[in-house]
Amino acid sequence: MAIVFRTIWVIAYRELLRFVQDKPRMFSSFSMPIIFLIIFGAGFGRLIGQMMPGVDYIQFMYPGILAMTVLMTSVMSGVSIVWDREFGFLKEVLVSPLSRSGVLAGKAVGAAIIAIIQGAIMLVLAPIVNVPINLGTVLALLPLLLILSLTLSGLGLLIGARMRSQQGFQIVMQLVIFPMMFLSGIFFPVSGVATWLEVLSKLNPVTYGIDAIRQVFLGTEVAGVTVFGHTMGIVDSAIVVAMVGVVFLTIAIWAFNKQE
Amino acid sequence: MDVIEASNLVKRFGELEAVKGVSFSVKEGEIFGFLGPNGAGKTTTINILCTLLKPTDGQAKVNGYDVIKERSQVRQSIGLVFQEPSLDDYLTAEQNLRFHGYAYGVPKNVLEPRLKELLEMMELWDRRKGKINTYSGGMKRRLEIARGLLHHPRVLFLDEPTLGLDPQTRRRIWDYIHDLRKRENLAIFMTTHYMDEAENCDRIAIIDYGRTVALDTLEKLKDGVGGDVISVKTEDNEEAMRLLEGQYKLKPGIENGIISFTVPHGEEFLPKFVSGFPLRLLSIGLRRPTLEDVFLKLTGRNIREQEVDSMQQMKNMARMRGH
Numbered sequence: 326m327a328i329v330f331r332t333i334w335v336i337a338y339r340e341l342l343r344f345v346q347d348k349p350r351m352f353s354s355f356s357m358p359i360i361f362l363i364i365f366g367a368g369f370g371r372l373i374g375q376m377m378p379g380v381d382y383i384q385f386m387y388p389g390i391l392a393m394t395v396l397m398t399s400v401m402s403g404v405s406i407v408w409d410r411e412f413g414f415l416k417e418v419l420v421s422p423l424s425r426s427g428v429l430a431g432k433a434v435g436a437a438i439i440a441i442i443q444g445a446i447m448l449v450l451a452p453i454v455n456v457p458i459n460l461g462t463v464l465a466l467l468p469l470l471l472i473l474s475l476t477l478s479g480l481g482l483l484i485g486a487r488m489r490s491q492q493g494f495q496i497v498m499q500l501v502i503f504p505m506m507f508l509s510g511i512f513f514p515v516s517g518v519a520t521w522l523e524v525l526s527k528l529n530p531v532t533y534g535i536d537a538i539r540q541v542f543l544g545t546e547v548a549g550v551t552v553f554g555h556t557m558g559i560v561d562s563a564i565v566v567a568m569v570g571v572v573f574l575t576i577a578i579w580a581f582n583k584q585e
Numbered sequence: 586m587d588v589i590e591a592s593n594l595v596k597r598f599g600e601l602e603a604v605k606g607v608s609f610s611v612k613e614g615e616i617f618g619f620l621g622p623n624g625a626g627k628t629t630t631i632n633i634l635c636t637l638l639k640p641t642d643g644q645a646k647v648n649g650y651d652v653i654k655e656r657s658q659v660r661q662s663i664g665l666v667f668q669e670p671s672l673d674d675y676l677t678a679e680q681n682l683r684f685h686g687y688a689y690g691v692p693k694n695v696l697e698p699r700l701k702e703l704l705e706m707m708e709l710w711d712r713r714k715g716k717i718n719t720y721s722g723g724m725k726r727r728l729e730i731a732r733g734l735l736h737h738p739r740v741l742f743l744d745e746p747t748l749g750l751d752p753q754t755r756r757r758i759w760d761y762i763h764d765l766r767k768r769e770n771l772a773i774f775m776t777t778h779y780m781d782e783a784e785n786c787d788r789i790a791i792i793d794y795g796r797t798v799a800l801d802t803l804e805k806l807k808d809g810v811g812g813d814v815i816s817v818k819t820e821d822n823e824e825a826m827r828l829l830e831g832q833y834k835l836k837p838g839i840e841n842g843i844i845s846f847t848v849p850h851g852e853e854f855l856p857k858f859v860s861g862f863p864l865r866l867l868s869i870g871l872r873r874p875t876l877e878d879v880f881l882k883l884t885g886r887n888i889r890e891q892e893v894d895s896m897q898q899m900k901n902m903a904r905m906r907g908h
Contacts, residue, residue, distance in 0.1 A: 328657070331687075331690065332688075335684065335687045335688050338684075338687070339673070339676075339684050342676060342680060342684075343673070343675050343676065346675055346676065346716075347675055412670075412671075412673075412674065413667065413669050413670050413671035413672075414671055414672065414673050415671075416637075416667055416671045417671040417672075417685070417732075418688070419637060420635050420636065420637060420660055420663075420665050421660060421685070421688040421689060422657045422660045422661045422688070422689060422690070423688050
């Protein structure tokens, strides 16, 4: 067991070291969420604002943008296992006495820490877009961001566990990240849209992560996904995300161990 | 003591039998070479010994540990330098080594002096804070050797350690390897398809199509060829071949207009041959057999070095262009 913990910290340590050294990556994971916040805010703000009286669209969107930062960072760090495989570094890890399962867990932990750092930096924007923020909000957000990013890096690892080349990256972006992003309630509420869209959104674990984050910021009036007549609270949503995460990581570890 | 014992290793990938019952043992402190053309099963054998692949059949022990049942002890006992680079390009040399130290659980008070010692030995100490993507091919290889040694392994595996490097760098890498053999009491297991490099080994196993066709010291392998190699060029090579086969009862071969054959005690044979040979000789040479001759004699083929080299170069170039 000790070896698993050592593996997790060694692998997470390297992820962090790389993150600190790779400055372009640090900026690139911010650029898209911020661009969305500005453009969608300016473009749709007035239109959608009329549909939700009392809530400014940017305020509505901001919690989702925070989650989007976490989404991008986590999934991509998960898929970074493909990089390691392609550039040979994975071999160095695999012939070492480190534990196979710990390698994936360490990647997820590293990704989660990075995602939280990125998320924390995004919090600086909150006052600028008039989103109320205080110590209580931040403390409530931390565990939510942690759970969400562990789950999403679990997804990235699941995708990357078997992937052999980087060509897969583009496909992952287009077929996984973008649909997950748009069908998660970042830009519009998941209720009151076409039924198929609503069903897809409710199958998306990111929806629950975003909803919980939104509830932390804006209270239960604007948020709350209803599943089978039950309106999900913060804790409910967090449990759903965590459970999906456990499933993702378990399958990822199984697939990875079998492959390597 | 034997640090590697392999008996009857077999590895099948579906239909393909890459390794067909290879057996050998490597002693403490020796440089053991695995020589053969690409695709002969060298890397597969290394991968079995370093626990990356499970053998289909047979057994192997490294440092006394079973490669199937005691994987983590085996991993702790070995250092590896792969054919393809396996460094983290975005980290510095020092960071790569530290990661390795943590991964192998090297205690902090051992790690730092060891790291310095190895980087100095490989002449990389001044560049320790440089990122790997600024390193040349030779520097990377040296750093990988340093990394492989960091946790005091009992066996260092080098899979084609000088592949893709220029001759000067290759020579330097060899200087380092000889130097480190003197300093550290470890066995070195290496694969190569370069004949001249195999000459650095204490013992050599020649492997072809998944089987060991010979295993001995360099001298004994060369003695096995049956004496010295004489090469002659005559004004009528066809007639000369006939004479050599008939009258002299030799087994000559011809390549690029030069006839070569093996005779025992070449120095004594040469003067008699020159005075007695009926055709006019244009040139004549005598040399000790090389591993190339050994390989030719054992397998009836050249080691396909040319073809392999150009393929590898293409692969390396594709890699440098970033795929």
